[in-house]
Amino acid sequence: MPETTKRMKSLFVTIVSALLIVSFLQVAFHQQFLNFYNAENAIIVHNILEIFSICVSFAIFTYGWFVFRETHSKMYLMVASIFLAVALLDLMHVITYEKTYHLAVDHSGQMTVWFWITARLTESLGLLWVLLHKEKESQHTNQGWIFFSAFIYVCVISSSIFLFHPYFPAIIQSNSGPTPLKIGIEYFVGLTQLLAIFIAYRKYREAQESFHILLMLACSFLLLSELLLTLYTHVNDIEIIWAHFYKVIGYILFLNAFYFSKLRLTYTMKNKVEKDLKKAKGQLESFFQYTPDAIIILDTKGTILSVNPSFEKIFGWKSKDVLGKLFINLMPDPEIKMDIKQLFEKVALGQSFIGHEAIRQRLNGEKFLISTTISPVCNEKGEITQISAIIRDITKQRESENRARKAEQELKEAVSKQTGIIIKFKKENNRFIHTLCDGKLLANMNLTPDMVVGKDLFEIFDAETAGYISTYYEIAWGGEEVSYELSALGAICFVTLSPIIVDGKVTEVVGSSFDISKLKTTEDLLQKSEKLAVVGELAAGVAHEIRNPLTTLKGFVQLMGANVEPEKKAFVDLMLSELDRIEMITNEFMVVAKPQAVRYQEHDIKDLIRQVLLFSNPQAILNNVSIDVSYLTHETIILCDGNQIKQVFINLIKNAFEAMGDGGAISIEVLQSDDSQLLIRITDTGSGIPEEIIPKLGEPFYTLKEKGTGLGLMVSFRIIEAHKGSIHFSSKVNEGTTVDIKLPYPNRFLNDSPLEELERIGIQ
Template structure:
């Protein structure tokens, strides 16, 4: 259909008279007063007359419109044959089209145009053009279409899940985000009551549904929902009523947003806050939070420092009341700086407790937000004891200088970098070096290279318990010392120096070595009977097979193999005996626990058999190597096995176990069936000269304890009277195996 064929009707011919319609006052009034634009045109499309509404619509004066062709008002893009349209109307047919006309100002206007035949004396003499402005209607239609498109785009492409329900809770529509987040497809849920999709949340859903059904709304309600797969997730739910044009609620629109990540983060924040709260509460330092000087929070340690029996009693009190008058002015200045947003470094101040005691503290303050208000957090540490010690140290410094200058121990004072600025005169007596030879030099220059790292890590840690190290004598020899010390801080609380005391323990170390050698000789002596028996058996075999070979028997090679085997056994026993009896250089090497146990068992097996005792060895195959001095560990194992043998007068079995524990250490257990040890005497084992044997010296176990300690291990005994004894050795694995 062509544009101008939009609507047509045959106009009836007026039979009233042959005069012009304009001669009729009624028609004239209708023309001029019509609310729509009316143009009177001749059959050649020329405008003869127009009404006021036309001038207002097109922006032309009436006289300007007169004489214009109607097609001049058409937008150039409108492809309409106006002359043809007028010709059709001249045949008595009305026409109606939608067209865009151009105004004088250049603006365009959407109009609905009706073309009516103009009749005079029963003939069509022209055309009435009635133009109805449709701009507002078109705008509203466009806005409606745009709104619909925006809604559909928002509904379909929103990242939030959307669902539309009727008033019975039946699903009418869902978007793609709903399908993705809940796992159900549109065809699975449309037409299904929402309660059937999420039955476990029926009660909650019904309550919320009723609120919205009666005109209310739900915004940001946080709850949980279940995915089709069964997985629960957190959502924020918004429900709104859907209304018709009369304002009646006809349905419910729901929007849910997955807030699982948000809830997880909230939980993480809450967990961190709880962790922080517990950390603060358990911290040995005092924590106090205050606003405008009023205490809002204080932890247990802080309350104890300030002498507050119950920390709750401090809430609401003035923090200033706990500041000593000597520090009050400075503290007020610092508090003002923190309230302005500054973080202050640690400084020493004086507090005063509820009982009136002066307390020295080391403290720092930072601005924070607490309970949604700006506040100050102050962390303080009670250093009263340290300050008293420092004061006592300073007061007695002269007194101790006399002692330092006359003691046989070596005393040095070092700066934090290890540079010596005082060495006692005893250095000259012990190491033949003048004190001035040390001053200004690093203490590490005079320490054995192998001991320097241990000394570095020992400052402020192990020095108080003592470590062993070697210092250089002027003759080039290394002298063994035990070092102990402490750190000294200045009035500002900063590290000022280290005081280290070195005691010559060379003679003590020599005595310990003699004890080890003595115990070793004792072990060798106890082995003598077993060794004699062990060697005598192979010698008897050797003698017999030598006689067989001499007789010319044909099995000579077989006899020779047996003889070689027996000779190797004699060689092993003698070698082990020599190793134990000779002094050995201390050398830690990686060793197999299983091999160590097998060597010791071979050595003591003969002695055990003489006393009707059998060894049962259970050793795991995959025990990592340990780093040890093999001969010393064998000495320990022999001592423990001999103790077990001596305790089993009626014979029996000794179980020897080797296992790994927690992938960190090896465990060796020697379990005998002897007479056992009373529980009250177990604690005394290892003490010098304490023994449970009639002829014992009490040195064997003491040396065993010392050897295991030097291997960074532990030695334990478990026993009950009459139930046997278990000796347990724990030894760390070599570093490369950990």
């Protein structure tokens, strides 16, 4: 809308500026022109201006005559006819003008003014007619008859004026200028010009062409001319000269509007079309000469009119040997001849064939398979005059397809006998569609290839399983090889996915799957056996070899301590301390060796941490360690054995104290992790743990302490795993260590635990 308004303003300013400039020139040079102006000069100037406008009218007619042959536009034909009539009528106006003695017939001026009036009416009404009609093409219009009709029109008007003008109403008065009749006609012509301006303005808003601006300017000057001709009082008044001057300007603008703008565009388009045709012709010739397919042009009887070089290569005949001959005669085999005859008969009736496969013969008699695209060629009248055929030798292609089909069948048979599963899939519309799935394992999972091929994951598995698998499918489609374990449909499978990359783009993914259920069962049994072996050894060693003597030693040391001398009291206390330490190690052995009675209940992690800190704060003060606790989530309720979780916290805080011999700070943060679990993050500023040692943490008897056993972290790991959680260490030497403990919320804990396990641990 703003752009249209801007153009309208520009148009208005252009028209008003042009009129103001001409009006200014008229006023500025009015006195100088009056000094030059007299009756004799008026006739000369009048005739010069009229002759000039007649020449412009004839120019418009001439251009229209020749342009119609190129464009076949009725608009050019109408405009040319109108201005031919206007030029002839204006010419009659000049030769009958007053004081042109050797040509004038009537010296009263009535005759010449009637020629003027008819010329103006023809001009204005004709122009209005042109603007109201849509521009159309006409291929069959006889332009000679149109212009002859215009000539007849002028002859009839001229004869009527010459013969009957004495009987016409008076149109001018000898002394007082134009009569009311002439003024009324001039106003009518002016009104027609004004209507033409509005029509041109409306078309300008639709088309936004400069042609309409020039047309509006032309009509504006013609309107100004008509208005001036209502003001004069004598035939020699200067207003008449100015009116003719404005008419000349209007005609020049009209010529520029219709031809200097329209014709330039027309010829430019014509030149462009010619260049495009030449380019297209060159491309077609190049295609005809260099395409690997044979191209044959025949007449409706099947006579060969033209062939390309590929025809010679495919069939073996030279073009000079086949031109003018029937194509059917090149094929000696009767069956082939019959097929060609039937094909040509159908094409001659207007039918086309695309990819028609048939057997043909070469010059040496060899038969081969071709694919033909054959169609009729019609002339301008729609009559079939020729037949074009494009022939491609597809013998090797078909052999390759047969070999590929055979290889595919063999591959399918091999895949179906595969003990596991072979799959292929590709991504279409953000869905992973399987294109191949077969193998013996598929039958064991109560599936068939038809139940998988052509479907996506969510049509085969439940939403949770499909979402899990699609994560790995997405990674493989991104161009990476990936492996994962899948527990679904009663089997545990190990799946490997490998992308097929062509031109740097993944086109398909191939995968294989093997049942590892027995392997996983065996692995679990081995792990349990190892644990039982360790438990047995530890339980036997601790329970029978250490605990009983330890009780005896501790009792006697306590008895001795009651009667010992004060200076030796410190030695007794040291022995009791070491015995307590041995008892603690023994208890840790018992935790590892014998399953403990576990009772899962809902606990607030805040309460558990507060209880742990009540025991730890005194030792923190002694070790010059500050402990800061922050809660960044409101959901702090978990399902756990409170004593075991507190044991984990105590072990970790104790390790932090020992790592900060010179004091430091411990930070405990409670927040919600990204996977919607409760996260407890314990950070210290101790000496840190070397990176290569972190993976070994939690192994029994592995420790960095001089007097440690490594059982504390092992017990902590087992407790967190039993609670369906995870524990992760990250550390930098001389900077500190961070421990992240993730524990599931009660609802997730219950969903992830089988019913028999819930019954075992006492949760219904």
